[in-house]
Amino acid sequence: xxxxxxxxxxxxxxxxxxxxxxxxxxxxxxxxxxxxxxxxxxxxxxxxxxxxxxxxxxxxxxxxxxxxxxxxxxxxxxxxxxxxxxxxxxxxxxxxxxxxxxxxxxxxxxxxxxxxxxxxxxxxxxxxxxxxxxxxxxxxxxxxxxxxxxxxxxxxxxxxxxxxxxxxxxxxxxxxxxxxxxxxxxxxxxxxxxxxxxxxxxxxxxxxxxxxxxxxxxxxxxxxxxxxxxxxxxxxxxxxxxxxxxxxxxxxxxxxxxxxxxxxxxxxxxxxxxxxxxxxxxxxxxxxxxxxxxxxxxxxxxxxxxxxxxxxxxxxxxxxxxxxxxxxxxxxxxxxxxxxxxxxxxxxxxxxxxxxxxxxxxxxxxxxxxxxxxxxxxxxxxxxxxxxxxxxxxxxxxxxxxxxxxxxxxxxxxxxxxxxxxxxxxxxxxxxxxxxxxxxxxxxxxxxxxxxxxxxxxxxxxxxxxxxxxxxxxxxxxxxxxxxxxxxxxxxxxxxxxxxxxxxxxxxxxxxx
Amino acid sequence: xxxxxxxxxxxxxxxxxxxxxxxxxxxxxxxxxxxxxxxxxxxxxxxxxxxxxxxxxxxxxxxxxxxxxxxxxxxxxxxxxxxxxxxxxxxxxxxxxxxxxxxxxxxxxxxxxxxxxxxxxxxxxxxxxxxxxxxxxxxxxxx
Numbered sequence: 001x002x003x004x005x006x007x008x009x010x011x012x013x014x015x016x017x018x019x020x021x022x023x024x025x026x027x028x029x030x031x032x033x034x035x036x037x038x039x040x041x042x043x044x045x046x047x048x049x050x051x052x053x054x055x056x057x058x059x060x061x062x063x064x065x066x067x068x069x070x071x072x073x074x075x076x077x078x079x080x081x082x083x084x085x086x087x088x089x090x091x092x093x094x095x096x097x098x099x100x101x102x103x104x105x106x107x108x109x110x111x112x113x114x115x116x117x118x119x120x121x122x123x124x125x126x127x128x129x130x131x132x133x134x135x136x137x138x139x140x141x142x143x144x145x146x147x148x149x150x151x152x153x154x155x156x157x158x159x160x161x162x163x164x165x166x167x168x169x170x171x172x173x174x175x176x177x178x179x180x181x182x183x184x185x186x187x188x189x190x191x192x193x194x195x196x197x198x199x200x201x202x203x204x205x206x207x208x209x210x211x212x213x214x215x216x217x218x219x220x221x222x223x224x225x226x227x228x229x230x231x232x233x234x235x236x237x238x239x240x241x242x243x244x245x246x247x248x249x250x251x252x253x254x255x256x257x258x259x260x261x262x263x264x265x266x267x268x269x270x271x272x273x274x275x276x277x278x279x280x281x282x283x284x285x286x287x288x289x290x291x292x293x294x295x296x297x298x299x300x301x302x303x304x305x306x307x308x309x310x311x312x313x314x315x316x317x318x319x320x321x322x323x324x325x326x327x328x329x330x331x332x333x334x335x336x337x338x339x340x341x342x343x344x345x346x347x348x349x350x351x352x353x354x355x356x357x358x359x360x361x362x363x364x365x366x367x368x369x370x371x372x373x374x375x376x377x378x379x380x381x382x383x384x385x386x387x388x389x390x391x392x393x394x395x396x397x398x399x400x401x402x403x404x405x406x407x408x409x410x411x412x413x414x415x416x417x418x419x420x421x422x423x424x425x426x427x428x429x430x431x432x433x434x435x436x437x438x439x440x441x442x443x444x445x446x447x448x449x450x451x452x453x454x455x456x457x458x459x460x461x462x463x464x465x466x467x468x469x470x471x472x473x474x475x476x477x478x479x480x481x482x483x484x485x486x487x488x489x490x491x492x493x494x495x496x497x498x499x500x501x502x503x504x505x506x507x508x509x510x511x512x513x
Numbered sequence: 514x515x516x517x518x519x520x521x522x523x524x525x526x527x528x529x530x531x532x533x534x535x536x537x538x539x540x541x542x543x544x545x546x547x548x549x550x551x552x553x554x555x556x557x558x559x560x561x562x563x564x565x566x567x568x569x570x571x572x573x574x575x576x577x578x579x580x581x582x583x584x585x586x587x588x589x590x591x592x593x594x595x596x597x598x599x600x601x602x603x604x605x606x607x608x609x610x611x612x613x614x615x616x617x618x619x620x621x622x623x624x625x626x627x628x629x630x631x632x633x634x635x636x637x638x639x640x641x642x643x644x645x646x647x648x649x650x651x652x653x654x655x656x
Binding site: 051054055167169170172173175176177179180183187189190191192193194195218221222224225226228394395396398399400402403404406407410411414416419420422423426427430434435436452453456457460461464465 | 515516519523527530533534537538539540542543544545546547548550551552555556558559561562563565566569571574575576577581584585588589592593595596597599600608611612615616618619620621629630633634636637641645647648649650
């Protein structure tokens with residue numbers, strides 16, 4: 001009951017005109033960003049953080065805006081999957097399999113409407129999951145000391161590559177790079193400058209927002225420059241006829257068991273470290289195919305094949321917020337970016353967030369419920385509008401993305417130096433993506449590096465220089481064991497899953513969740 | 514081969530990082546761990562993974578041809594120049610130039626690029642400066 005009253009307080013926070021307006025704006029922008037191939041949830045949120053920050057929005061309003069974008073992008077990804085057979089973002093990959101055939105049969109409107117409903121079901125129940133699970137996790141997290149936190153951070157890095165990661169050494173390299181970048185600047189504990197090469201601009205360290213926007217948004221511009229005029233250029237794909245967009249009750253009832261099952265599965269995949277929305281939609285689709293596909297219609301335009309991955313990935317998006325809010329340790333790219341929002345606003349994420357800033361947490365959760373209903377309302381009648389957005393060619397879109405990124409970063413610091421660093425990160429992001437090095441660990445490293453070091457040093461200091469304290473409690477040992485398993489498992493079984501997920505996929509692993 | 518080169522660069526970077534960590538000036542007030550230990554661990558992790566790339570490289574990624582590579586390099590230079598130009602020429606002018614260049618390279622026609630460039634710049638100015646009141650770079654003309 002205490003939970004429900006907290007939730008009611010949250011609604012009181014969220015139901016102001018400003019917050020409702022921001023949620024609406026976020027849902028709208030998010031859906032567009034999800035729908036446009038080349039802009040996914042993580043780079044969409046990344047571009048908007050500096051803006052939210054410079055506009056002087058408070059903590060709760062900024063979070064409401066940005067998580068609405070996150071949820072919106074999860075909805076939007078399906079639009080281009082269904083109409084163009086190109087996933088708007090990575091989690092929408094599986095929706096191509098049945099969505100595009102349905103569109104080819106002239107049932108595009110039905111597929112869009114059904115996937116909208118499935119997205120709603122997934123996200124709605126996952127938000128309830130968040131309400132109940134996150135406070136439980138907080139209770140566990142309150143037992144953590146510095147050594148356990150250090151192990152938890154290590155776990156986050158070890159599992160971030162995920163079960164489908166291609167090369168764990170590259171994830172490790174990316175994590176080291178990110179952590180290394182975080183060390184730049186004045187050491188918080190002893191006040192000595194590190195890796196600054198005497199450059200005054202570096203004394204404050206590298207602003208992680210600069211790194212995020214450069215790595216995610218600018219590198220995307222370079223990828224588009226590289227692929228101009230090739231088959232990945234979508235500007236000249238044929239347009240689909242949409243057809244009617246009101247789903248029939250019969251169809252929804254037919255798909256309901258599928259939606260409910262995959263919601264549960266997707267939520268679990270979201271909560272677990274290293275899984276995330278892409279894997280959530282993948283296992284949802286595969287499980288449904290095993291369970292209900294008796295006539296072999298999956299892959300040929302079966303409506304259940306559209307509902308399953310959509311419910312799965314939206315549920316996973318909600319699930320991924322659980323560790324981010326309760327532990328301060330994100331399990332996916334976009335939640336890592338959302339963590340950056342909290343840090344930029346000087347809010348310490350983690351278990352104390354629930355007791356120190358309950359208005360932020362519960363306001364956010366309430367806003368998610370509101371946003372969800374808005375998204376459902378937006379995505380069924382207004383889906384035609386969003387399909388028109390898909391007609392904006394990348395040659396116009398990408399310069400706008402680049403320029404808005406500059407505006408945001410310049411707004412924060414007003415220094416050309418930061419902009420140059422951002423361009424540098426853009427180029428680095430492009431090279432790393434070509435080499436198949438994941439970018440998310442780099443981001444997470446720059447975000448968590450200092451916090452991780454602080455816990456490491458605190459733990460060892462408390463035990464007077466005894467490094468064994470890092471594995472000194474059963475809880476820490478458990479966390480280390482999970483971390484090691486999460487790092488080693490993909491090497492053993494990753495190949496199989498990767499092969500199956502590879503089917504419809506873009507090579508650069510561009511737009512992760 | 515790319516991965517081997519990458520591993521080589523990574524290894525040099527790790528060694529450089531380790532060396533830079535070793536020469537950190539410690540203050541007299543320090544904790545038992547000190548500011549060097551964690552960077553050493555990072556350097557070791559980076560070095561180990563780089564050695565792995567050297568020994569077991571992935572298949573060659575698909576690199577663009579030299580022309581396209583130059584294209585990307587040039588775009589990066591234009592963006593860097595844009596960053597330097599912003600405080601000098603003001604937001605509207607520099608953004609129009611940079612956006613026009615990018616859209617031209619992404620396949621718009623020449624005249625069309627100029628229009629898109631100016632349109633992007635004015636559009637962003639109107640939304641972010643006039644509507645939202647964000648501070649953008651001011652040039653000699655005040656915009």
